[in-house]
Amino acid sequence: MIRKELVAASAEPLVLSLLSKGESYGYAIIQEVKARSDGKLQWTDGMLYPVLHRMEHRGLIKSRWGESETGRKRKYYSLKKDGKTAMAKHHEHWMLVHSVLAGLKKEQYV
């Protein structure tokens, strides 16, 4: 199981990256993260919403109320311009951490 702190830290970059593909809603975001991580990234579902609200208030994403195909009410979120910039920054930082870790791991086998 991935540590709670890492799961929390990865929430924002993951949400931004998912929304960069198009608007989505809470339940779908969680399902997609679960599917893409083979269920290893387990969020407490409800915790996603405070994260989304926080990002919305920071102007990274915006929301609108809509309806599902079956007529069920849903709140859809989409990326704003500042969100795209924030996503690029997150990618840069996470790639940096990744490359340092990968480099160190590689050295262990030399």
Next chain:
Amino acid sequence: MFDLEQAIVDWRKQMLAAGISAPAPLEELEIHLREDIAQQMQSGLSAQQTFGIAVKTIGQAPELKREFKKTGAPMEMQEIIRLAGVICVAVALFCQVFTCSPVVFAFLFAHGLKVSLMTRLLPFAAWAITVATTVLSWKYTHKLLPVIHNQLLRRAIGILCYVGCLLWIRFVLLHLPKGVAENFSLGNFLLVTFLLGSEWTVMAILGGIGHGLEKAVSKKAAAIDLLAGQS
């Protein structure tokens, strides 16, 4: 027999009781819960099983409340109006304690034994009434006020109340009888006590109305939410 709708209503009540009372987050959480239940029921699980799993995965109310508190949302107009009401009543109460008491004591000191017990008690009674009115208006105004659904009208009344507070204080300060300090007649004294007392009481009542209108609506909304869930 497990009643899914009743279980969701109970879950909602728990969330409300735990302090997730803002309609938007609670609605979103409920939508999520229902989506999760519907999805899991497709895999053949019973309603009771899926409800249990969905509630567990959505998380505990206190934990969620803590996270929602961190959202740092900018203050909504409703919160600003309610806060203004709180400030009005708090200032009124604070000033009542400090404005009227010295006047009362100064008067009693100046007149010493010359005044009857009843006359000495009168200012205290007036002061006690103003404090009591403030506290009561704060606690119960929202129960007496009508629920105004028109947000614009409600806010306009709220803002008018606060503007009224300022105008009233200005009016009282400008119209305080001159030379009262030199001429400590009973009539003058009662007039000053009345004006000072009413200055803050009027402020408390207007503050209570501004705040109470918003509170009345949110109380009604919470009640409707619960009833809608039960039906």
